[in-house]
Amino acid sequence: MRKAINIKIFSILIFALIFSMYQETSAQRKKPNTKTQQTEVKPVPPEIGFTVSMSKPFTHLLEVEMRVKWTQMPEKTELKMPVWTPGSYLIREYARHVQNFSVTDANGTALTWQKISKNTWQVDTKGAKEIVAKYNVYANELTVRTNELNDEHAFFTPAALLMFVKDQLKTASTVKVNPYGNWKVATGLPSVDGQTNTFRAENFDVLYDSPFEVSDFKEISFTVQGKPHRYVVTGDGNYNLEKIAKDTAKIIEESYKIFGDLPYENYLFILNTRGGGGLEHLNSTALQWNKYGFAGGGHTRFLGLVAHEYFHLWNVKRIRPDALGPFDYENENYTKLLWVAEGATSFYEGVLLQRAGLITANDALGTRASAFQGLQNIPGRFETSLEEASFDAWIKYYRQDENSVNNQVSYYDKGEIVNFLLDAKIRMDSNGAKSLDDVMRYLYAEFSKKGKNYTPADYQKVSEMMAGKSLEDFFAKYVRGREELDYNSILNGFGLKLETGSGSQTAYLGATTADVNGKLTVRAVAAGTAAYEQGLNTGDEIVAVDGLRANQAFLQSIIAEKRPNDKIKLTIFRFDELREIEITLGGRIPPNYKIVRMDNLTEDQKRLYNQYFGIQ
Numbered sequence: 078m079r080k081a082i083n084i085k086i087f088s089i090l091i092f093a094l095i096f097s098m099y100q101e102t103s104a105q106r107k108k109p110n111t112k113t114q115q116t117e118v119k120p121v122p123p124e125i126g127f128t129v130s131m132s133k134p135f136t137h138l139l140e141v142e143m144r145v146k147w148t149q150m151p152e153k154t155e156l157k158m159p160v161w162t163p164g165s166y167l168i169r170e171y172a173r174h175v176q177n178f179s180v181t182d183a184n185g186t187a188l189t190w191q192k193i194s195k196n197t198w199q200v201d202t203k204g205a206k207e208i209v210a211k212y213n214v215y216a217n218e219l220t221v222r223t224n225e226l227n228d229e230h231a232f233f234t235p236a237a238l239l240m241f242v243k244d245q246l247k248t249a250s251t252v253k254v255n256p257y258g259n260w261k262v263a264t265g266l267p268s269v270d271g272q273t274n275t276f277r278a279e280n281f282d283v284l285y286d287s288p289f290e291v292s293d294f295k296e297i298s299f300t301v302q303g304k305p306h307r308y309v310v311t312g313d314g315n316y317n318l319e320k321i322a323k324d325t326a327k328i329i330e331e332s333y334k335i336f337g338d339l340p341y342e343n344y345l346f347i348l349n350t351r352g353g354g355g356l357e358h359l360n361s362t363a364l365q366w367n368k369y370g371f372a373g374g375g376h377t378r379f380l381g382l383v384a385h386e387y388f389h390l391w392n393v394k395r396i397r398p399d400a401l402g403p404f405d406y407e408n409e410n411y412t413k414l415l416w417v418a419e420g421a422t423s424f425y426e427g428v429l430l431q432r433a434g435l436i437t438a439n440d441a442l443g444t445r446a447s448a449f450q451g452l453q454n455i456p457g458r459f460e461t462s463l464e465e466a467s468f469d470a471w472i473k474y475y476r477q478d479e480n481s482v483n484n485q486v487s488y489y490d491k492g493e494i495v496n497f498l499l500d501a502k503i504r505m506d507s508n509g510a511k512s513l514d515d516v517m518r519y520l521y522a523e524f525s526k527k528g529k530n531y532t533p534a535d536y537q538k539v540s541e542m543m544a545g546k547s548l549e550d551f552f553a554k555y556v557r558g559r560e561e562l563d564y565n566s567i568l569n570g571f572g573l574k575l576e577t578g579s580g581s582q583t584a585y586l587g588a589t590t591a592d593v594n595g596k597l598t599v600r601a602v603a604a605g606t607a608a609y610e611q612g613l614n615t616g617d618e619i620v621a622v623d624g625l626r627a628n629q630a631f632l633q634s635i636i637a638e639k640r641p642n643d644k645i646k647l648t649i650f651r652f653d654e655l656r657e658i659e660i661t662l663g664g665r666i667p668p669n670y671k672i673v674r675m676d677n678l679t680e681d682q683k684r685l686y687n688q689y690f691g692i693q
């Protein structure tokens with residue numbers, strides 16, 4: 078029986094073993110199911126509402142209340158400030174202006190919190206399904222990417238003011254503004270029906286894309302292609318608002334001709350007549366211009382800024398380079414395409430003004446010639462390609478120093494030139510059938526409208542599609558490479574040629590100097606020049622030239638008297654030490670770039686030129 082018993086026990090053991098194996102395999106099989114069932118619990122987004130108040134403008138403190146109502150509120154909820162704002166590619170650490178942070182549940186009971194990173198406030202919610210965070214943001218810097226509150230107005234950049242809940246950037250939110258006194262509120266966000274000064278953003282990319290101006294602003298509205306447009310202007314100045322509106326409408330019409338639609342319900346121009354610069358948004362722009370800078374040519378220069386920021390609503394906001402949207406607000410967003418996002422926009426800035434009849438063909442060519450001259454003055458063009466300059470914007474473009482002239486190139490300036498050359502090349506290669514307009518239109522239709530971002534390879538491919546030829550050589554040399562641009566090879570196709578200056582060589586030092594607090598100081602030294610090769614340094618204080626007391630005018634007049642290879646004796650303070658440097662001057666033909674028409678034009682050259690400038 079023992080045997081039998083043994084057999085019985087054995088079979089029980091076998092059964093148990095098989096059963097446990099079955100259980101394991103079925104458990105393994107079941108596991109993913111259980112997991113799926115768990116993730117199938119539909120994530121419910123939080124309801125997020127901000128209130129922005131400004132009860133004491135003179136303190137420069139914007140008061141923010143952030144209410145988060147959430148059935149799935151984590152025990153530890155993280156509230157985060159962006160570290161940058163799109164369009165301005167520098168980590169700006171907006172969290173540094175946050176103060177007086179506190180948080181409660183819906184009943185006003187204080188909750189504990191702690192900072193867990195430079196821009197993250199972690200709240201112990203203790204099971205609360207609604208939390209109310211309050212904080213102030215010091216706002217005393219007027220730029221298009223920061224905040225300012227004073228007794229004149231409040232301008233705020235939402236990425237620099239409003240926090241987001243970790244992983245909830247796709248969540249909608251509302252912003253209620255409590256203006257100071259009789260101030261009015263303007264923003265590109267749609268307002269919430271029936272609620273005063275309350276606006277809605279469908280997600281945080283839209284929220285962070287919509288600056289606010291709150292003041293007793295002047296305004297003017299106009300309609301283009303059936304869509305309402307509005308300027309709100311804070312600050313007086315020598316502008317003519319009617320004229321600005323009329324000319325802006327022309328720029329909008331020309332942009333409409335390129336793309337065939339105006340992809341917004343309405344568009345807002347926020348103008349402050351202090352500071353400088355502009356920042357693009359989906360259906361608005363923030364512009365800053367010196368209050369007395371509208372007279373004479375100033376009006377047209379201001380329209381250049383308008384055209385630039387307005388054109389961006391397609392190029393960069395909708396026609397998006399690979400990494401630029403949806404955005405990561407806590408880190409650098411790297412792209413090699415800022416030379417298109419900014420460069421092509423700078424190119425179209427002039428194109429739109431010219432097509433709108435706000436500048437002449439000669440003005441346009443004059444501007445191009447000065448741009449060429451500017452680039453040819455920069456030794457950094459041999460150090461950094463357009464793609465490299467784009468990629469390194471975060472550490473270079475916004476952090477210029479005395480060596481920038483030697484180690485970088487601007488993706489705006491060279492980007493504008495290379496897009497101009499690309500446009501011209503497409504026109505030539507396609508025999509006038511296509512242009513960069515077709516590239517923009519294609520990117521808008523086939524990428525933007527289909528929800529896709531484009532890559533560097535796409536930009537080349539679409540350009541080649543329009544040219545009907547390979548542009549590999551062009552992109553390899555001028556976009557990915559650092560080769561000298563051959564302007565005339567392209568200009569000649571239009572019956573134009575570049576003249577860079579004439580006459581004999583004059584003496585050239587190669588240092589940029591200026592009188593700073595009464596001291597003649599070296600500001601930058603260009604690589605390859607006499608000053609660079611013979612040891613003059615940025616920061617050197619020049620006290621005497623050839624034994625005579627120096628100032629800027631005197632130094633320039635002495636150099637003008639000299640000839641190439643003549644010597645000049647500079648007495649300088651380097652740090653605190655007095656020394657003498659003798660420099661053998663270099664030479665150059667003073668640059669005076671002009672684009673002129675060639676003689677004896679062929680029919681092709683005439684046709685391309687006339688097409689380019691819209692001459693019938």
Ligand SMILES: [Zn+2]
Nearest residue numbers: 385389419422
């Ligand atoms: Zn721009």
